[in-house]
Amino acid sequence: MPNVKLRRMKIKLSENLKEEMEKLKEEMVSLKEQLRDVMEIKRRKGRGIYIDIGDRVGDYVEDVMEGVAEGIHGELEKSIFIGPKGVRILRKKKRHRRDEELKANFPEVAEVMSALGHEHRLGVLYELMSGGKYINELQEKLPEITTSTLSSHLKVLEEAGLVVQEKVRGRYLITIPGRTTYKMAKRVTKFLERRDKE
């Protein structure tokens, strides 16, 4: 008799355990789905990492993400913004420094931009991108510009440091800042293409 009793108890226990296990499995699946829905991690090129936590997550996850953000901050020494919807890592310090530098150099920057602000001068830079040229070679490539106008354009570019002239040979060469500003003009072309499409 006692054996029968024991057997019944075992069956009852195992049934309970099975139920418990099933319940736990269901909970696990539900949690996984919830987690997948909630945590959407996006990487935005050039703007840092953006982790969208959403509204349904509790304080725990937010704390964890804050810890992660602090860790990354320590590693990368970048500014991190933790908002109600997520953690955003910004290169805030660097950007701020560059803004300050730009502000301090407004007159010089304006001078360079002004040197670039003429289609003929852009044409001169375009021609010099392929290598140094004498003024007569530039004249051949840019027949729409008179020699005196070309000389004055070259002077403006030279004063802005975008072009340098060899005093002995007389060739004009594009400088490193000249190439950089020319690339900037190319970027503007991309912007114009996008604007025209819209």
Place this chain on the structure above:
Amino acid sequence: MTWKEYKLDDTISKSTEIIRLWQTETGILEIDKNTLATPIMLNDKRKGYVFHGQGKLLIDTIVETEEGAIGKSLENMLNEPFLMLGVTEDLQKNLTKATEEDLTRKGYKNSQELLDKAESLCNLFFERKLNSHENTFEGRGLVFAFPNENNKLDLLVAKDSKIVYKGTKLVFVSKGNKVVLKIPGEVICTSNGRSVTIKK
């Protein structure tokens, strides 16, 4: 005064026209008319001069890299006495004996005053440049020495298309397609269109 076998001659000449002392594809050194010339002798032969007058030194000390050109042309006005060693035979044709008036025009009371100035320049040059192993500059092409504001000498050594220029803030070495340029905080080396930049 002698420096090893070198010595100054007291026969002072002047240029009768603009003379181009050195010229290559990337450099020019010329002196104006009426520039005073004190000969430097070696074994009773003229091996160089100390010039004083108006002159101009131009060197295209610019390096072309894939990223763009670096540096700018060197343009020095030569108003102070400077030294030249090298081929001087052709030069003699364009020189004539200087008069007292020519010396006065340059601010000298007499020829001795010019000789003293030339001697102090030679002292600065020869005492540092000549050592026990080399007694002459034969076969070195042209050697120029220009006093700078630090009471030191800027040097230019040129042979065929090879140039070595050492200034206060600039060192430029050029040989064919190979160029080395040292400017404050940067050294740029180029060879056949490829370049390496070393920054401090």
